[in-house]
Amino acid sequence: MAGFLHRRDVVKTLLARRNADTLVVAGLGSSAWDVTAAGNDDRNFCLIGAMGLTVPIGLGLAEAQHDKRILVITGDGDMLMSLGALATVAQVRPRNFAIIVLDNECFGETGGQPTHTAGVADLAAIARGAGIEDTGEIREQGEIDALIADVYDAPGPVFRTVKIAYETLEDFKPPLDGAYAKDRFRVALLGAKAAVGGA
Numbered sequence: 718m719a720g721f722l723h724r725r726d727v728v729k730t731l732l733a734r735r736n737a738d739t740l741v742v743a744g745l746g747s748s749a750w751d752v753t754a755a756g757n758d759d760r761n762f763c764l765i766g767a768m769g770l771t772v773p774i775g776l777g778l779a780e781a782q783h784d785k786r787i788l789v790i791t792g793d794g795d796m797l798m799s800l801g802a803l804a805t806v807a808q809v810r811p812r813n814f815a816i817i818v819l820d821n822e823c824f825g826e827t828g829g830q831p832t833h834t835a836g837v838a839d840l841a842a843i844a845r846g847a848g849i850e851d852t853g854e855i856r857e858q859g860e861i862d863a864l865i866a867d868v869y870d871a872p873g874p875v876f877r878t879v880k881i882a883y884e885t886l887e888d889f890k891p892p893l894d895g896a897y898a899k900d901r902f903r904v905a906l907l908g909a910k911a912a913v914g915g916a
């Protein structure tokens with residue numbers, strides 16, 4: 718069943734609790750705009766066009782940065798494209814990793830074509846079946862406080878589907894130059910010497 722929560726509100730509330738140890742990997746398109754609308758933070762790494770890579774990149778980051786909390790925020794279309802990565806997440810069991818899927822049951826960025834979550838696919842159940850123990854689905858505003866507590870504090874990996882409305886919203890673009898975006902993130906995380914530049 719379609720959701721009613723508003724994606725911008727959910728992401729803004731979620732990221733209001735972030736601190737210097739919070740690293741955010743945002744899925745392409747709408748999720749990247751949501752995360753940027755909440756603050757064009759240097760500790761955001763927003764994918765542009767790279768569909769299906771949000772969870773794999775977030776997992777690598779979680780493994781490389783055990784002292785940070787890694788939040789993946791992405792769409793159902795992106796998640797459906799890399800379901801196998803959930804089995805790897807479950808196997809690796811990063812304690813500092815949370816995946817939040819903003820599920821509008823469609824490919825919103827490309828015009829709202831229905832995804833399989835509009836049909837019978839249940840992403841939280843798939844994540845559970847992949848072996849991630851802490852999974853769940855959020856539909857109500859009253860569940861957001863618990864979502865935030867779990868995403869930041871529960872032992873990972875944490876997986877949450879948030880059922881949201883399909884909305885067409887203003888784009889808030891993060892840096893679109895890939896080399897710059899990568900350097901910005903590396904410098905924020907590792908210091909000025911981490912910038913290597915180049916296209």
Ligand SMILES: Cc1ncc(C[n+]2csc(CCOP(=O)(O)OP(=O)(O)O)c2C)c(N)n1
Pocket residue numbers: 744745746747748766767768791792793794795796819821823824825826827832
């Ligand atoms: C491999 C690949 N196929 C298709 C696209 C085109 N594309 C860009 S965004 C998008 C929809 C993403 O849907 P979802 O992850 O559910 O995000 P939403 O915009 O609905 O929040 C598609 C199909 C792409 N970038 N890469």
